[in-house]
Amino acid sequence: MSKEKDGKAEEEEGRNWSELPPELLNLIGRRIIKVKDAIRFRVVCKTWWETLAEQQPLQFHQSSALLMLPYCSHNEEGNGAGDSSCCRLFMDVARSQYHHLGFEQALKQANCRGSAFGWLFMLQRIPVLFNPLTGDQISLPPITTFPEFLGYFPETVGAEYLTVDHDYGGLLFALGKKYVESMYIDRIAMSAEPNAEGCVLMAICWVLSKRRLAFCKPGGDKWTLLPYLSVGGRPVYYSNIVFWRNEFYAVDNDNRILICDLAVPSVSFLAGKVRQLPVDFDTIYLVVGPADELMLVGRSLAEREEDAVGALNEQHDAGREEDAVGALNEQHDAGREEDAPAHIEDDRHEVDDQNVEYIWDSDTDDECECGPSYETIKFTVYKLNEETNQWGEIKSIGNYALFLGTNTSACLSTQDHSGYKPDCIYFTDDSFEKHVKHRRGGHDMGIYHLRDGTIESLCCINLYENPSLVWPPPVWVSPAIY
Numbered sequence: 001m002s003k004e005k006d007g008k009a010e011e012e013e014g015r016n017w018s019e020l021p022p023e024l025l026n027l028i029g030r031r032i033i034k035v036k037d038a039i040r041f042r043v044v045c046k047t048w049w050e051t052l053a054e055q056q057p058l059q060f061h062q063s064s065a066l067l068m069l070p071y072c073s074h075n076e077e078g079n080g081a082g083d084s085s086c087c088r089l090f091m092d093v094a095r096s097q098y099h100h101l102g103f104e105q106a107l108k109q110a111n112c113r114g115s116a117f118g119w120l121f122m123l124q125r126i127p128v129l130f131n132p133l134t135g136d137q138i139s140l141p142p143i144t145t146f147p148e149f150l151g152y153f154p155e156t157v158g159a160e161y162l163t164v165d166h167d168y169g170g171l172l173f174a175l176g177k178k179y180v181e182s183m184y185i186d187r188i189a190m191s192a193e194p195n196a197e198g199c200v201l202m203a204i205c206w207v208l209s210k211r212r213l214a215f216c217k218p219g220g221d222k223w224t225l226l227p228y229l230s231v232g233g234r235p236v237y238y239s240n241i242v243f244w245r246n247e248f249y250a251v252d253n254d255n256r257i258l259i260c261d262l263a264v265p266s267v268s269f270l271a272g273k274v275r276q277l278p279v280d281f282d283t284i285y286l287v288v289g290p291a292d293e294l295m296l297v298g299r300s301l302a303e304r305e306e307d308a309v310g311a312l313n314e315q316h317d318a319g320r321e322e323d324a325v326g327a328l329n330e331q332h333d334a335g336r337e338e339d340a341p342a343h344i345e346d347d348r349h350e351v352d353d354q355n356v357e358y359i360w361d362s363d364t365d366d367e368c369e370c371g372p373s374y375e376t377i378k379f380t381v382y383k384l385n386e387e388t389n390q391w392g393e394i395k396s397i398g399n400y401a402l403f404l405g406t407n408t409s410a411c412l413s414t415q416d417h418s419g420y421k422p423d424c425i426y427f428t429d430d431s432f433e434k435h436v437k438h439r440r441g442g443h444d445m446g447i448y449h450l451r452d453g454t455i456e457s458l459c460c461i462n463l464y465e466n467p468s469l470v471w472p473p474p475v476w477v478s479p480a481i482y
Contacts, residue, residue: 018045064417065403065410065426066099067091068112068120068132068475069460090132090477091460093426094419103135111182111472116201116408117193118480124181125152129194129201129218133479138194138218140201143184145222146214148207165208167228173208183432186211189241189248189408193480194218200262202248204238211238213250213260213267226260226267242286242409244294251284251296275390277382283430287409290400294384295411296391297404297425301444304373373468376455379404379425379448396423396450405445406430407476423450428474442470 025048032041041048069089088107090099110124119129119138127140143161144152150162150172159174186204193199195218202215203223213226229236237253248260250267255277257270281298289295381402382391401420403410405428414422429444447456464470 018047020047065093065412065420065476065478067093067428067458067460068115068477069463070470070472070474071463088132089463091458092419093458094417096459101132103130103132106130106135106137107132112406112475113185114188114406114408115475115477116188116190118478119190119194120475120477121185121188123185125177127185131480132477140218141216141220141222143180146205146207147225163208186432187241187406187408187430189243191243191246191248200248202241202243202260204241204250210235213238213241215248215260215262215265224265226265229258229267239284240286240409242288242294244286244288245292249286249294251286253281253284255279255281255284255296255298273389274384277391279380281380285404285409287402287404287411289383289397290411290413293386296382296384297402297409298380298382299376299404299427300378300380301374301431302377304375373443374431375444376427376446376448378453379427379450381425381450398423401426403476403478404428404430405476406432406473410476410478421447421449424448425450426476428476429470430473432473442473443468445474 029041067090069091071087071089087100090101091097092099107120107122107130110122110128112120113123114121118133119131122128122130125144126142129138129140130136143149148163148165150164152161154160154177156174158176160177161175161180163173163175165171165173184206186206188201188203190202191198191200194201199218200215201218202213205212205214207225210228212228214223215226216223236256236258238250238258239253241248241250243249248262250258250260252258257274258267259270260267277296277298279298282301283299285297285299287295287297381394381397383394384390385392397411399413399415399422401412401414401422402425403412404425407428412420414420420426425448427445427448429442431441431444445458447458448454449456460474
Protein backbone atom coordinates (compact mmCIF):
# COMPACT_ATOMS: atom_id res chain seq x y z
CA MET A 1 0.00 0.00 0.00
CA SER A 2 2.79 2.41 0.90
CA LYS A 3 4.58 1.68 -2.38
CA GLU A 4 1.37 2.39 -4.27
CA LYS A 5 0.99 5.74 -2.48
CA ASP A 6 4.61 6.62 -3.09
CA GLY A 7 4.16 5.83 -6.78
CA LYS A 8 1.14 8.12 -7.00
CA ALA A 9 3.03 10.91 -5.24
CA GLU A 10 5.94 10.60 -7.65
CA GLU A 11 3.50 10.64 -10.56
CA GLU A 12 1.88 13.82 -9.22
CA GLU A 13 5.26 15.52 -8.79
CA GLY A 14 6.31 14.53 -12.29
CA ARG A 15 3.35 16.14 -14.04
CA ASN A 16 3.95 19.31 -16.01
CA TRP A 17 0.93 21.46 -15.16
CA SER A 18 1.92 24.03 -17.78
CA GLU A 19 0.97 21.50 -20.46
CA LEU A 20 -2.70 21.25 -19.52
CA PRO A 21 -4.91 21.42 -22.64
CA PRO A 22 -6.06 24.97 -23.47
CA GLU A 23 -9.69 23.82 -23.44
CA LEU A 24 -9.35 22.70 -19.81
CA LEU A 25 -7.59 25.92 -18.81
CA ASN A 26 -10.39 27.90 -20.43
CA LEU A 27 -13.02 25.97 -18.46
CA ILE A 28 -11.14 26.62 -15.22
CA GLY A 29 -10.57 30.29 -16.03
CA ARG A 30 -14.22 30.95 -16.80
CA ARG A 31 -15.18 29.88 -13.29
CA ILE A 32 -12.85 32.31 -11.54
CA ILE A 33 -14.76 35.26 -10.10
CA LYS A 34 -12.42 36.50 -7.34
CA VAL A 35 -9.57 38.90 -7.96
CA LYS A 36 -7.16 36.97 -5.73
CA ASP A 37 -7.95 33.65 -7.44
CA ALA A 38 -7.35 35.16 -10.88
CA ILE A 39 -3.98 36.54 -9.81
CA ARG A 40 -2.92 33.19 -8.33
CA PHE A 41 -4.05 31.38 -11.47
CA ARG A 42 -2.00 33.62 -13.73
CA VAL A 43 1.25 33.47 -11.76
CA VAL A 44 1.54 29.67 -11.97
CA CYS A 45 3.28 29.84 -15.34
CA LYS A 46 3.38 31.76 -18.60
CA THR A 47 0.92 29.39 -20.30
CA TRP A 48 -1.72 29.89 -17.61
CA TRP A 49 -1.11 33.66 -17.65
CA GLU A 50 -1.65 33.89 -21.41
CA THR A 51 -4.68 31.60 -21.37
CA LEU A 52 -6.57 33.70 -18.85
CA ALA A 53 -5.60 36.91 -20.63
CA GLU A 54 -6.93 35.62 -23.96
CA GLN A 55 -10.35 34.38 -22.91
CA GLN A 56 -11.25 36.05 -19.64
CA PRO A 57 -11.24 39.84 -19.78
CA LEU A 58 -14.87 40.80 -20.32
CA GLN A 59 -16.26 38.09 -18.07
CA PHE A 60 -13.86 38.94 -15.28
CA HIS A 61 -14.35 42.66 -15.84
CA GLN A 62 -18.01 42.27 -14.90
CA SER A 63 -17.32 40.18 -11.81
CA SER A 64 -16.96 42.82 -9.11
CA ALA A 65 -16.39 46.45 -8.23
CA LEU A 66 -13.63 47.71 -5.98
CA LEU A 67 -13.47 51.15 -4.42
CA MET A 68 -10.02 52.72 -4.70
CA LEU A 69 -9.35 54.84 -1.63
CA PRO A 70 -6.52 57.19 -0.65
CA TYR A 71 -4.77 56.08 2.51
CA CYS A 72 -1.54 56.82 4.36
CA SER A 73 -0.15 54.13 6.65
CA HIS A 74 1.42 54.98 9.99
CA ASN A 75 4.83 54.98 8.31
CA GLU A 76 3.89 57.62 5.74
CA GLU A 77 3.22 61.31 6.06
CA GLY A 78 -0.29 62.66 5.56
CA ASN A 79 -3.68 61.22 6.34
CA GLY A 80 -5.40 60.79 3.02
CA ALA A 81 -6.88 64.27 3.17
CA GLY A 82 -5.37 66.44 0.52
CA ASP A 83 -2.13 64.46 0.20
CA SER A 84 -1.84 63.12 -3.33
CA SER A 85 1.26 61.12 -2.37
CA CYS A 86 -0.73 58.71 -0.22
CA CYS A 87 -0.94 55.08 -1.23
CA ARG A 88 -4.16 53.49 -2.43
CA LEU A 89 -6.35 50.88 -0.80
CA PHE A 90 -8.90 48.83 -2.68
CA MET A 91 -12.08 48.07 -0.78
CA ASP A 92 -14.27 45.12 -1.70
CA VAL A 93 -17.56 46.77 -0.74
CA ALA A 94 -19.52 43.52 -1.03
CA ARG A 95 -17.41 41.91 1.70
CA SER A 96 -16.06 44.97 3.57
CA GLN A 97 -12.50 43.83 2.92
CA TYR A 98 -9.47 45.99 2.13
CA HIS A 99 -6.62 45.04 -0.19
CA HIS A 100 -3.24 46.38 -1.20
CA LEU A 101 -2.75 45.40 -4.84
CA GLY A 102 0.85 46.61 -4.99
CA PHE A 103 2.38 49.08 -7.42
CA GLU A 104 2.23 51.75 -4.74
CA GLN A 105 4.80 54.02 -6.32
CA ALA A 106 3.02 54.08 -9.67
CA LEU A 107 -0.29 54.93 -8.02
CA LYS A 108 1.31 57.88 -6.23
CA GLN A 109 2.41 59.56 -9.43
CA ALA A 110 -0.83 61.20 -10.54
CA ASN A 111 -4.46 61.96 -9.76
CA CYS A 112 -6.95 59.33 -10.85
CA ARG A 113 -9.76 60.97 -12.80
CA GLY A 114 -11.76 57.94 -13.82
CA SER A 115 -11.77 54.28 -14.77
CA ALA A 116 -13.02 52.07 -17.59
CA PHE A 117 -12.61 48.37 -18.43
CA GLY A 118 -10.62 47.88 -15.21
CA TRP A 119 -8.02 50.53 -16.10
CA LEU A 120 -7.45 53.72 -14.12
CA PHE A 121 -7.06 57.03 -15.93
CA MET A 122 -4.14 58.80 -14.24
CA LEU A 123 -3.98 62.51 -15.04
CA GLN A 124 -0.53 64.07 -15.33
CA ARG A 125 1.44 65.91 -18.01
CA ILE A 126 1.63 62.67 -19.98
CA PRO A 127 -1.57 60.86 -18.87
CA VAL A 128 -1.53 57.07 -18.60
CA LEU A 129 -3.99 54.22 -18.36
CA PHE A 130 -2.91 52.04 -15.44
CA ASN A 131 -4.02 48.49 -14.63
CA PRO A 132 -3.89 48.16 -10.82
CA LEU A 133 -3.81 44.35 -10.97
CA THR A 134 -0.97 43.87 -13.43
CA GLY A 135 0.92 47.16 -13.21
CA ASP A 136 0.67 47.61 -16.99
CA GLN A 137 0.67 51.19 -18.27
CA ILE A 138 -0.40 52.64 -21.60
CA SER A 139 0.64 56.19 -22.40
CA LEU A 140 -1.84 58.69 -23.76
CA PRO A 141 -0.93 61.84 -25.70
CA PRO A 142 0.59 64.63 -23.56
CA ILE A 143 -1.73 67.35 -22.31
CA THR A 144 0.36 69.82 -24.28
CA THR A 145 -0.95 68.32 -27.55
CA PHE A 146 -4.30 70.01 -26.94
CA PRO A 147 -4.52 72.92 -29.42
CA GLU A 148 -4.58 75.70 -26.80
CA PHE A 149 -1.39 74.58 -25.03
CA LEU A 150 1.81 76.37 -26.06
CA GLY A 151 4.19 74.57 -23.74
CA TYR A 152 5.17 73.26 -20.32
CA PHE A 153 7.71 75.23 -18.25
CA PRO A 154 8.43 73.43 -14.96
CA GLU A 155 10.70 76.18 -13.63
CA THR A 156 7.79 78.66 -13.63
CA VAL A 157 6.33 77.39 -10.37
CA GLY A 158 2.59 78.00 -10.11
CA ALA A 159 2.27 78.84 -13.81
CA GLU A 160 3.87 75.86 -15.53
CA TYR A 161 1.44 75.55 -18.46
CA LEU A 162 1.19 78.31 -21.05
CA THR A 163 -2.06 78.40 -23.03
CA VAL A 164 -3.75 80.65 -25.56
CA ASP A 165 -7.46 81.43 -25.81
CA HIS A 166 -8.27 81.85 -29.50
CA ASP A 167 -11.82 82.98 -28.67
CA TYR A 168 -10.46 86.06 -26.86
CA GLY A 169 -8.08 87.42 -29.44
CA GLY A 170 -5.20 85.12 -28.57
CA LEU A 171 -5.03 86.10 -24.89
CA LEU A 172 -2.32 84.12 -23.08
CA PHE A 173 -2.98 82.28 -19.84
CA ALA A 174 -0.47 80.62 -17.54
CA LEU A 175 -2.06 77.77 -15.59
CA GLY A 176 -0.69 76.10 -12.49
CA LYS A 177 0.42 72.47 -12.58
CA LYS A 178 -1.89 71.64 -9.68
CA TYR A 179 -4.96 72.85 -11.55
CA VAL A 180 -4.11 71.28 -14.91
CA GLU A 181 -3.09 67.90 -13.51
CA SER A 182 -6.05 67.73 -11.12
CA MET A 183 -8.91 69.23 -13.09
CA TYR A 184 -8.18 69.55 -16.81
CA ILE A 185 -9.76 66.24 -17.83
CA ASP A 186 -12.96 65.60 -15.95
CA ARG A 187 -13.98 62.06 -16.93
CA ILE A 188 -13.48 59.46 -19.64
CA ALA A 189 -15.17 56.65 -21.57
CA MET A 190 -13.60 54.04 -23.85
CA SER A 191 -14.93 52.10 -26.82
CA ALA A 192 -13.12 48.91 -25.78
CA GLU A 193 -10.35 47.69 -23.50
CA PRO A 194 -7.24 49.77 -24.26
CA ASN A 195 -5.19 46.97 -25.82
CA ALA A 196 -7.90 46.23 -28.39
CA GLU A 197 -7.34 47.33 -31.96
CA GLY A 198 -9.16 50.56 -32.75
CA CYS A 199 -9.83 51.50 -29.11
CA VAL A 200 -10.80 55.17 -28.73
CA LEU A 201 -10.83 57.14 -25.48
CA MET A 202 -13.28 60.04 -25.19
CA ALA A 203 -12.86 62.68 -22.48
CA ILE A 204 -14.67 65.69 -21.08
CA CYS A 205 -12.07 68.39 -20.55
CA TRP A 206 -11.84 72.01 -19.46
CA VAL A 207 -10.55 74.18 -22.27
CA LEU A 208 -9.96 77.30 -20.21
CA SER A 209 -13.50 78.28 -19.13
CA LYS A 210 -15.36 75.89 -21.43
CA ARG A 211 -16.22 72.20 -21.29
CA ARG A 212 -15.20 70.40 -24.48
CA LEU A 213 -15.15 66.84 -25.77
CA ALA A 214 -11.85 65.42 -26.97
CA PHE A 215 -10.67 61.98 -28.03
CA CYS A 216 -7.45 60.09 -28.62
CA LYS A 217 -6.16 56.58 -29.16
CA PRO A 218 -4.17 54.83 -26.43
CA GLY A 219 -0.55 55.07 -27.46
CA GLY A 220 -1.39 57.88 -29.90
CA ASP A 221 0.44 61.18 -30.28
CA LYS A 222 -2.28 63.85 -30.01
CA TRP A 223 -5.71 64.79 -28.71
CA THR A 224 -8.45 65.87 -31.11
CA LEU A 225 -11.05 68.38 -29.94
CA LEU A 226 -14.64 68.13 -31.09
CA PRO A 227 -16.16 71.46 -32.21
CA TYR A 228 -17.29 73.97 -29.62
CA LEU A 229 -21.07 74.08 -29.13
CA SER A 230 -23.27 76.81 -27.68
CA VAL A 231 -27.01 77.38 -27.42
CA GLY A 232 -28.27 80.96 -27.33
CA GLY A 233 -24.74 82.17 -26.72
CA ARG A 234 -24.35 79.88 -23.71
CA PRO A 235 -21.70 77.13 -23.99
CA VAL A 236 -22.84 73.53 -23.69
CA TYR A 237 -21.75 72.10 -20.33
CA TYR A 238 -21.12 68.38 -20.77
CA SER A 239 -21.90 66.26 -17.74
CA ASN A 240 -21.28 62.64 -18.75
CA ILE A 241 -20.31 60.38 -21.66
CA VAL A 242 -20.89 56.73 -22.53
CA PHE A 243 -20.11 54.32 -25.37
CA TRP A 244 -23.34 52.68 -26.51
CA ARG A 245 -24.00 50.63 -29.64
CA ASN A 246 -20.74 51.59 -31.32
CA GLU A 247 -21.18 55.33 -30.75
CA PHE A 248 -20.14 57.84 -28.10
CA TYR A 249 -23.03 59.72 -26.51
CA ALA A 250 -22.89 62.70 -24.18
CA VAL A 251 -25.41 64.45 -21.94
CA ASP A 252 -25.24 68.09 -20.91
CA ASN A 253 -26.48 69.78 -17.75
CA ASP A 254 -29.79 70.57 -19.46
CA ASN A 255 -30.43 66.83 -19.98
CA ARG A 256 -29.90 67.05 -23.74
CA ILE A 257 -28.38 64.02 -25.46
CA LEU A 258 -25.63 64.47 -28.04
CA ILE A 259 -23.95 62.03 -30.41
CA CYS A 260 -20.30 62.19 -31.46
CA ASP A 261 -19.08 61.59 -34.99
CA LEU A 262 -15.35 60.93 -34.84
CA ALA A 263 -14.89 60.73 -38.60
CA VAL A 264 -15.69 64.42 -39.20
CA PRO A 265 -15.19 65.04 -36.21
CA SER A 266 -18.40 66.61 -34.87
CA VAL A 267 -20.89 66.53 -32.03
CA SER A 268 -24.59 67.26 -32.45
CA PHE A 269 -27.84 67.18 -30.50
CA LEU A 270 -30.28 64.36 -31.10
CA ALA A 271 -32.88 67.04 -31.84
CA GLY A 272 -36.33 65.62 -32.49
CA LYS A 273 -35.15 62.14 -31.55
CA VAL A 274 -34.81 62.17 -27.77
CA ARG A 275 -37.00 64.61 -25.88
CA GLN A 276 -35.26 66.75 -23.26
CA LEU A 277 -36.19 66.17 -19.62
CA PRO A 278 -37.56 69.34 -17.95
CA VAL A 279 -35.82 68.56 -14.65
CA ASP A 280 -32.73 70.09 -13.05
CA PHE A 281 -30.04 67.90 -11.48
CA ASP A 282 -26.63 68.66 -10.01
CA THR A 283 -24.99 65.79 -11.89
CA ILE A 284 -26.25 63.58 -14.71
CA TYR A 285 -25.01 60.12 -15.70
CA LEU A 286 -25.54 57.93 -18.74
CA VAL A 287 -25.61 54.19 -18.06
CA VAL A 288 -25.94 51.18 -20.34
CA GLY A 289 -28.59 49.02 -18.68
CA PRO A 290 -28.75 45.21 -18.36
CA ALA A 291 -30.81 44.81 -21.55
CA ASP A 292 -28.52 47.14 -23.53
CA GLU A 293 -30.93 50.02 -23.01
CA LEU A 294 -29.80 53.60 -22.37
CA MET A 295 -30.47 54.94 -18.89
CA LEU A 296 -30.15 58.46 -17.50
CA VAL A 297 -29.59 59.02 -13.78
CA GLY A 298 -29.96 62.42 -12.14
CA ARG A 299 -28.18 63.23 -8.86
CA SER A 300 -29.46 65.91 -6.48
CA LEU A 301 -27.24 67.56 -3.85
CA ALA A 302 -27.97 69.78 -0.87
CA GLU A 303 -25.83 71.83 1.48
CA ARG A 304 -25.11 70.10 4.74
CA GLU A 305 -25.37 71.99 7.98
CA GLU A 306 -22.25 72.41 10.10
CA ASP A 307 -23.74 70.37 12.94
CA ALA A 308 -24.20 67.49 10.52
CA VAL A 309 -20.52 67.71 9.67
CA GLY A 310 -19.71 67.66 13.36
CA ALA A 311 -21.91 64.61 13.84
CA LEU A 312 -20.04 62.89 11.03
CA ASN A 313 -16.76 63.57 12.82
CA GLU A 314 -18.20 62.19 16.07
CA GLN A 315 -19.45 59.10 14.26
CA HIS A 316 -16.00 58.69 12.76
CA ASP A 317 -14.25 59.02 16.13
CA ALA A 318 -16.59 56.45 17.69
CA GLY A 319 -16.28 53.89 14.91
CA ARG A 320 -12.72 54.20 13.65
CA GLU A 321 -11.48 50.95 12.13
CA GLU A 322 -8.07 50.78 13.78
CA ASP A 323 -7.96 46.98 13.81
CA ALA A 324 -8.68 46.69 10.10
CA VAL A 325 -6.14 49.36 9.29
CA GLY A 326 -3.51 47.80 11.52
CA ALA A 327 -3.90 44.41 9.88
CA LEU A 328 -3.77 46.05 6.51
CA ASN A 329 -0.56 47.89 7.35
CA GLU A 330 1.06 44.59 8.31
CA GLN A 331 -0.02 43.10 4.99
CA HIS A 332 1.22 46.18 3.15
CA ASP A 333 4.61 46.26 4.89
CA ALA A 334 5.12 42.56 4.21
CA GLY A 335 4.38 42.80 0.52
CA ARG A 336 5.38 46.32 -0.43
CA GLU A 337 6.49 46.63 -4.05
CA GLU A 338 8.91 49.54 -4.02
CA ASP A 339 10.28 48.56 -7.41
CA ALA A 340 6.93 48.79 -9.19
CA PRO A 341 7.10 50.54 -12.55
CA ALA A 342 6.38 54.26 -12.64
CA HIS A 343 5.84 56.32 -15.72
CA ILE A 344 8.79 58.66 -16.20
CA GLU A 345 8.25 62.02 -17.83
CA ASP A 346 11.52 62.92 -19.53
CA ASP A 347 10.75 65.45 -22.23
CA ARG A 348 11.19 69.14 -21.45
CA HIS A 349 10.51 72.40 -23.23
CA GLU A 350 12.74 75.43 -23.29
CA VAL A 351 11.15 78.55 -21.90
CA ASP A 352 10.76 81.46 -24.30
CA ASP A 353 9.98 84.99 -23.21
CA GLN A 354 6.22 85.41 -23.49
CA ASN A 355 4.00 88.41 -22.91
CA VAL A 356 1.49 86.74 -20.63
CA GLU A 357 -1.39 89.14 -20.09
CA TYR A 358 -3.17 87.12 -17.41
CA ILE A 359 -1.83 84.48 -15.06
CA TRP A 360 -4.02 81.98 -13.25
CA ASP A 361 -1.95 80.53 -10.45
CA SER A 362 -4.06 77.75 -8.99
CA ASP A 363 -1.30 76.40 -6.79
CA THR A 364 -1.77 79.12 -4.19
CA ASP A 365 -3.98 78.54 -1.16
CA ASP A 366 -5.48 82.03 -1.37
CA GLU A 367 -8.32 80.85 -3.59
CA CYS A 368 -9.38 78.11 -1.19
CA GLU A 369 -12.11 78.69 1.34
CA CYS A 370 -13.98 76.56 3.80
CA GLY A 371 -17.33 76.70 2.03
CA PRO A 372 -20.45 74.77 3.02
CA SER A 373 -20.33 71.01 2.94
CA TYR A 374 -22.70 69.10 0.68
CA GLU A 375 -24.36 65.71 0.43
CA THR A 376 -26.38 63.66 -2.02
CA ILE A 377 -30.07 63.53 -1.13
CA LYS A 378 -31.64 61.74 -4.10
CA PHE A 379 -31.14 59.86 -7.36
CA THR A 380 -33.75 59.72 -10.13
CA VAL A 381 -33.51 57.01 -12.80
CA TYR A 382 -34.92 57.14 -16.34
CA LYS A 383 -34.92 54.63 -19.19
CA LEU A 384 -35.10 55.55 -22.86
CA ASN A 385 -38.15 54.23 -24.70
CA GLU A 386 -36.75 53.77 -28.20
CA GLU A 387 -40.20 53.51 -29.79
CA THR A 388 -41.36 56.91 -28.54
CA ASN A 389 -37.88 58.44 -28.05
CA GLN A 390 -38.91 59.62 -24.60
CA TRP A 391 -37.46 59.14 -21.14
CA GLY A 392 -39.60 57.24 -18.67
CA GLU A 393 -38.88 57.34 -14.95
CA ILE A 394 -38.38 53.96 -13.33
CA LYS A 395 -38.71 53.39 -9.59
CA SER A 396 -36.77 50.13 -9.46
CA ILE A 397 -33.88 48.45 -11.27
CA GLY A 398 -34.67 45.05 -9.77
CA ASN A 399 -31.78 42.72 -9.06
CA TYR A 400 -29.17 45.16 -10.31
CA ALA A 401 -26.91 47.78 -8.78
CA LEU A 402 -25.48 50.89 -10.42
CA PHE A 403 -21.99 52.23 -9.71
CA LEU A 404 -21.67 55.97 -10.30
CA GLY A 405 -18.89 58.51 -9.85
CA THR A 406 -15.90 59.54 -11.93
CA ASN A 407 -15.78 56.00 -13.32
CA THR A 408 -17.53 54.97 -16.51
CA SER A 409 -20.98 54.22 -15.10
CA ALA A 410 -21.59 50.50 -14.58
CA CYS A 411 -24.55 48.18 -14.03
CA LEU A 412 -23.98 44.92 -12.13
CA SER A 413 -26.25 41.91 -11.55
CA THR A 414 -26.65 41.24 -7.83
CA GLN A 415 -27.93 37.73 -8.55
CA ASP A 416 -24.76 36.72 -10.32
CA HIS A 417 -22.48 38.38 -7.77
CA SER A 418 -23.26 37.97 -4.09
CA GLY A 419 -22.70 40.68 -1.52
CA TYR A 420 -24.03 43.62 -3.53
CA LYS A 421 -27.42 45.03 -2.61
CA PRO A 422 -30.15 44.89 -5.28
CA ASP A 423 -32.07 47.93 -6.45
CA CYS A 424 -29.34 50.25 -5.17
CA ILE A 425 -26.96 52.91 -6.45
CA TYR A 426 -23.39 52.80 -5.14
CA PHE A 427 -21.97 56.30 -5.52
CA THR A 428 -18.78 58.25 -4.90
CA ASP A 429 -18.05 61.97 -4.75
CA ASP A 430 -17.32 63.45 -8.17
CA SER A 431 -17.79 67.15 -7.36
CA PHE A 432 -14.20 68.05 -8.23
CA GLU A 433 -14.93 71.76 -8.56
CA LYS A 434 -15.94 71.86 -4.92
CA HIS A 435 -12.75 70.04 -3.96
CA VAL A 436 -10.57 72.67 -5.60
CA LYS A 437 -12.50 75.72 -4.41
CA HIS A 438 -13.08 74.51 -0.87
CA ARG A 439 -11.20 72.44 1.66
CA ARG A 440 -13.91 69.81 1.60
CA GLY A 441 -14.76 67.03 -0.80
CA GLY A 442 -14.53 63.34 -1.54
CA HIS A 443 -16.73 62.49 1.43
CA ASP A 444 -20.06 62.29 -0.40
CA MET A 445 -20.31 58.55 -1.01
CA GLY A 446 -22.70 55.82 0.01
CA ILE A 447 -25.42 53.41 -1.09
CA TYR A 448 -28.75 54.84 -2.24
CA HIS A 449 -31.77 52.53 -1.90
CA LEU A 450 -34.23 53.20 -4.72
CA ARG A 451 -36.96 51.36 -2.85
CA ASP A 452 -37.37 53.96 -0.11
CA GLY A 453 -34.86 56.73 -0.89
CA THR A 454 -32.65 56.02 2.12
CA ILE A 455 -28.87 56.40 2.00
CA GLU A 456 -26.48 54.00 3.70
CA SER A 457 -22.96 55.12 4.60
CA LEU A 458 -19.88 53.25 3.45
CA CYS A 459 -17.81 52.13 6.42
CA CYS A 460 -14.58 53.24 4.74
CA ILE A 461 -15.28 56.85 5.81
CA ASN A 462 -14.04 55.83 9.26
CA LEU A 463 -10.50 55.52 7.90
CA TYR A 464 -10.03 59.28 7.75
CA GLU A 465 -9.11 61.77 10.44
CA ASN A 466 -11.12 64.42 8.61
CA PRO A 467 -14.09 62.68 6.97
CA SER A 468 -15.20 65.98 5.43
CA LEU A 469 -12.18 65.91 3.10
CA VAL A 470 -11.07 62.72 1.36
CA TRP A 471 -8.45 63.46 -1.29
CA PRO A 472 -7.84 62.18 -3.88
CA PRO A 473 -11.54 61.24 -4.10
CA PRO A 474 -12.42 57.52 -4.18
CA VAL A 475 -12.99 55.87 -7.57
CA TRP A 476 -14.85 52.69 -8.58
CA VAL A 477 -12.85 50.21 -10.64
CA SER A 478 -13.95 46.83 -11.99
CA PRO A 479 -10.90 44.51 -11.91
CA ALA A 480 -9.70 43.33 -15.30
CA ILE A 481 -6.73 41.27 -16.42
CA TYR A 482 -5.92 41.95 -20.06
